[in-house]
Amino acid sequence: xxxxxxxxxxxxFLLAVAGGAxxxxxxxxxxxxxxxxxxxxxxxxxxxxxxxxxxxHRISQQAEIQVWTWARGYQQALTQPNVVLFSTARTKARExxxxxxxxxxxxRFGFYARKGMVFQLTCLDDAKKVGAIATYKDDxxxxxxxxxGFTNLDSSKSPVSNLKKLLSGRVDLWLYSSLGVPSVxxxxxxxxxxxxxxxxxxxxxxxxxISKPTPPAVALKWQSALDELKRDGSFKGIVEQxxxxxxxxxVRHLQANSWxxxxxxxxxxxxxxxxxxxxxxxxxxxxxxxxxEILGRLHMPDNIQAVPWARGYTLALTQPNVALFSxxxxxxxxxxxxxxxxxxxxxxxxxxxxxxxxxxxSMAQAKAxxxxxxxxxxxxxxxxxxxGFGNLVSTNxxxxxxxxxxxxxxxxxVSSDFNMPYLARQAGIDPEQLKLVYAFKKVQNYIAxxxxxxxxLVSRWQQALDEIKQDGTYDRLCLQRSDM
Numbered sequence: 001x002x003x004x005x006x007x008x009x010x011x012x013f014l015l016a017v018a019g020g021a022x023x024x025x026x027x028x029x030x031x032x033x034x035x036x037x038x039x040x041x042x043x044x045x046x047x048x049x050x051x052x053x054x055x056x057h058r059i060s061q062q063a064e065i066q067v068w069t070w071a072r073g074y075q076q077a078l079t080q081p082n083v084v085l086f087s088t089a090r091t092k093a094r095e096x097x098x099x100x101x102x103x104x105x106x107x108r109f110g111f112y113a114r115k116g117m118v119f120q121l122t123c124l125d126d127a128k129k130v131g132a133i134a135t136y137k138d139d140x141x142x143x144x145x146x147x148x149g150f151t152n153l154d155s156s157k158s159p160v161s162n163l164k165k166l167l168s169g170r171v172d173l174w175l176y177s178s179l180g181v182p183s184v185x186x187x188x189x190x191x192x193x194x195x196x197x198x199x200x201x202x203x204x205x206x207x208x209x210i211s212k213p214t215p216p217a218v219a220l221k222w223q224s225a226l227d228e229l230k231r232d233g234s235f236k237g238i239v240e241q242x243x244x245x246x247x248x249x250x251v252r253h254l255q256a257n258s259w260x261x262x263x264x265x266x267x268x269x270x271x272x273x274x275x276x277x278x279x280x281x282x283x284x285x286x287x288x289x290x291x292x293e294i295l296g297r298l299h300m301p302d303n304i305q306a307v308p309w310a311r312g313y314t315l316a317l318t319q320p321n322v323a324l325f326s327x328x329x330x331x332x333x334x335x336x337x338x339x340x341x342x343x344x345x346x347x348x349x350x351x352x353x354x355x356x357x358x359x360x361x362s363m364a365q366a367k368a369x370x371x372x373x374x375x376x377x378x379x380x381x382x383x384x385x386x387x388g389f390g391n392l393v394s395t396n397x398x399x400x401x402x403x404x405x406x407x408x409x410x411x412x413x414v415s416s417d418f419n420m421p422y423l424a425r426q427a428g429i430d431p432e433q434l435k436l437v438y439a440f441k442k443v444q445n446y447i448a449x450x451x452x453x454x455x456x457l458v459s460r461w462q463q464a465l466d467e468i469k470q471d472g473t474y475d476r477l478c479l480q481r482s483d484m
Contacts, residue, residue, distance in 0.1 A: 034183030102207030328379030341446030
């Protein structure tokens with residue numbers, strides 16, 4: 001039998017391409033990372049391994065898996081065509097480096113220390129101050145810490161060696177996953193209770209990564225097979241043998257009723273980057289991607305229109321079967337609409353020119369400012385009016401507020417941390433020309449349905465959004481980069 005680190009050889013993989021069938025050699029690579037992919041009694045197994053094998057069975061391919069160190073496998077997938085690498089955490093930094101198939105599971109990363117060690121860790125900055133942190137070379141956790149400015153990393157090509165370094169006192173912390181710790185401890189025959197989680201870090205979904213030069217049709221074929229496994233229950237039957245329920249991506253078998261597909265729903269949005277905006281005549285943005293995903297899952301037509309906010313808001317107030325996004329949910333709006341969400345959060349803020357001398361420490365002081373620019377009938381405009389602001393200068397074009405601010409026509413502009421930099425750039429203004437004066441309210445944005453819309457339709461949309469969040473699609477859609 002071959003060494004446990006070289007479990008298999010490259011496989012021949014038949015791929016149908018336009019004009020006929022072409023033979024593509026695909027290299028499938030994994031690593032020793034229990035309980036997802038690891039060698040047990042001479043057999044490479046684990047939750048992700050068995051899912052990959054089930055995918056290969058579904059697409060009628062015979063394949064073997066090469067077991068490499070993560071750093072070597074990752075570099076191969078980055079630089080060579082026709083490489084499949086699993087299990088791979090999907091992050092913003094990696095989004096455009098691979099084709100993605102998944103998700104396979106959800107995992108929580110955290111910093112571990114020897115039990116009884118006294119660490120005052122309340123945030124990541126505290127972790128930067130310890131002597132050394134054991135990390136796994138080139139994996140997502142190490143990459144994230146490097147991107148955050150960590151300089152105290154002790155990198156290794158083996159999780160087992162990292163745990164040994166922690167136990168011997170050569171490092172102060174070990175960054176690893178909650179699911180992986182017991183398995184690594186078992187490999188060296190120790191009780192995982194001798195170490196403890198001292199600072200949670202992040203939650204991520206793991207995927208199958210396919211190298212970028214590989215024909216997209218390969219990734220599509222793999223994803224279709226995985227989707228079938230999830231729909232018929234095979235996926236759950238595999239992974240629940242290895243993983244606790246909280247780490248398994250939830251799968252809802254959401255079926256669109258014929259009447260749902262036939263509903264003539266009018267969908268409106270506005271030009272408000274980065275959630276929803278026009279770029280070269282096309283609608284883009286995080287919220288647009290989410291709404292389109294819902295429409296696709298419910299087999300409903302994509303008829304989203306971009307209109308001025310006041311018009312869209314009036315239509316949602318007065319007509320049946322209207323959906324408007326992204327709409328801030330406020331107490332005064334609660335009974336006006338039916339709500340699906342949330343899509344995202346933001347903080348409302350007052351902005352001034354960078355050279356302005358205005359200082360505000362309260363809403364009462366803001367009321368004394370001569371002129372505040374707002375976007376007519378949007379949530380911030382309505383909120384300020386409801387709270388007694390009589391100094392508002394409203395416009396139907398939010399970008400006009402930025403120009404009015406710079407030319408001195410208004411003294412403050414109301415926007416949010418979520419929107420301001422994008423709106424400024426869209427207006428041809430460097431965001432650095434503006435400054436935050438006062439932040440006054442944190443809110444969440446939703447899809448607002450007109451009150452005359454059927455409850456069953458709204459419920460179906462909420463179910464679809466919940467499914468998108470639970471299966472990892474929401475994270476993927478949010479991570480996609482904007483064109484601005």
